Amino acid sequence: MCALQYLRPDLLDLKPYDAVPAPAADKLDANEFPLDWPVGFKQKLSLLWEKGIPSNRYPDAHHQGLKQAIAAYAGAEPEQISLGNGSDELIRSLLIATCLGGRGSILVAEPTFSMYAILAQSLGIPVVRVPRDSETFALDLERCQQTLREHPIRVVCLVDPNSPTGNGLTAAEWEWVEGLPDSILVILDEAYFEFSRHTALPKLAEHPNWVILRTFSKAFRLAAYRVGYAVGHPQLMQVLDGIRLPYNLTALSQWAVQMALEHAEELLADVALIGQEREALYQALQELPGVRVWPSQANFLYFRVAGWDPQKLQRAWQELGTCVRYTGGGLRLTVGTPEENRRALERLRQILQ
Numbered sequence: 001m002c003a004l005q006y007l008r009p010d011l012l013d014l015k016p017y018d019a020v021p022a023p024a025a026d027k028l029d030a031n032e033f034p035l036d037w038p039v040g041f042k043q044k045l046s047l048l049w050e051k052g053i054p055s056n057r058y059p060d061a062h063h064q065g066l067k068q069a070i071a072a073y074a075g076a077e078p079e080q081i082s083l084g085n086g087s088d089e090l091i092r093s094l095l096i097a098t099c100l101g102g103r104g105s106i107l108v109a110e111p112t113f114s115m116y117a118i119l120a121q122s123l124g125i126p127v128v129r130v131p132r133d134s135e136t137f138a139l140d141l142e143r144c145q146q147t148l149r150e151h152p153i154r155v156v157c158l159v160d161p162n163s164p165t166g167n168g169l170t171a172a173e174w175e176w177v178e179g180l181p182d183s184i185l186v187i188l189d190e191a192y193f194e195f196s197r198h199t200a201l202p203k204l205a206e207h208p209n210w211v212i213l214r215t216f217s218k219a220f221r222l223a224a225y226r227v228g229y230a231v232g233h234p235q236l237m238q239v240l241d242g243i244r245l246p247y248n249l250t251a252l253s254q255w256a257v258q259m260a261l262e263h264a265e266e267l268l269a270d271v272a273l274i275g276q277e278r279e280a281l282y283q284a285l286q287e288l289p290g291v292r293v294w295p296s297q298a299n300f301l302y303f304r305v306a307g308w309d310p311q312k313l314q315r316a317w318q319e320l321g322t323c324v325r326y327t328g329g330g331l332r333l334t335v336g337t338p339e340e341n342r343r344a345l346e347r348l349r350q351i352l353q
């Protein structure tokens with residue numbers, strides 16, 4: 001029983017997103033990009049005042065300039081774009097726009113990005129969880145179909161490539177997604193698009209019930225600035241813009257994204273380094289005793305170690321100075337700098353010896 005009688009009882013059990021601050025450790029737990037912005041770009045960031053952007057005025061509520069720049073980068077039209085304070089905000093807005101008020105449930109295929117279920121729960125929206133195949137992490141399409149028959153599913157949430165497991169959607173899964181009725185919104189979360197280079201965008205025009213989510217927090221290295229975007233049907237974008245807080249992006253965040261897009265080529269050139277490091281880590285992990293590691297299309301690797309409680313392993317690793325994420329019964333290791341990766345492996349070898 002809670003003393004605060006005005007609180008919604010269903011929120012008392014809500015498990016919030018577990019964002020661990022670990023400044024002293026090699027931070028390989030949040031799928032961030034391991035390199036900060038080049039100094040020259042950072043200096044430009046501090047020149048906000050020179051651009052004549054005043055501190056006393058509210059920032060651009062309509063994100064006009066940003067929508068144009070993002071549309072050009074993504075290969076879409078500005079009216080197909082809506083911006084959020086991180087893609088987290090867009091997930092919440094999409095759930096408000098579809099399921100709030102007892103209008104339906106969401107389907108999530110676990111393990112996957114936990115914010116889908118957390119945000120739905122925070123809004124009182126029922127979450128139907130379908131376990132992924134324990135070997136391949138593919139969707140159990142039969143169970144998914146059964147779920148559609150048995151529950152009033154209004155939103156299907158898919159992450160491509162999936163976090164924490166790193167696998168992209170298979171041909172059979174795409175076929176299923178393409179066959180979903182227009183009454184169901186399909187969220188295709190492409191947070192790791194710049195690493196996988198796979199996108200559903202060319203098919204968006206055929207599917208007014210699909211929406212793509214992307215973020216500047218990963219390959220563009222702007223996690224601190226909190227900007228994500230949705231690409232989808234203009235009418236859905238209008239609704240998303242209508243229900244969000246009016247000034248959801250600070251002037252500094254908008255300026256940072258403009259700069260990121262102006263320098264996209266230079267910033268994204270380092271994505272290749274992450275790919276090389278990921279493959280080297282994958283090989284090295286595979287050679288460790290008892291380690292089962294899955295291939296990944298993103299900037300992280302998912303693995304389990306036979307005979308080890310993953311939570312215990314995570315704590316031991318963190319004590320030695322490498323912070324990783326325990327999730328879905330395994331560990332997710334973000335690809336760091338070559339030096340961080342070398343230390344991560346050295347420490348893991350030490351623990352497993």
Ligand SMILES: Cc1ncc(COP(=O)(O)O)c(C=O)c1O
Nearest residue numbers: 086087088113163191215217228
């Ligand atoms: C799949 C996925 N979607 C969305 C997000 C959230 O991104 P943002 O920082 O834009 O809120 C993350 C962050 O880790 C993620 O992994």
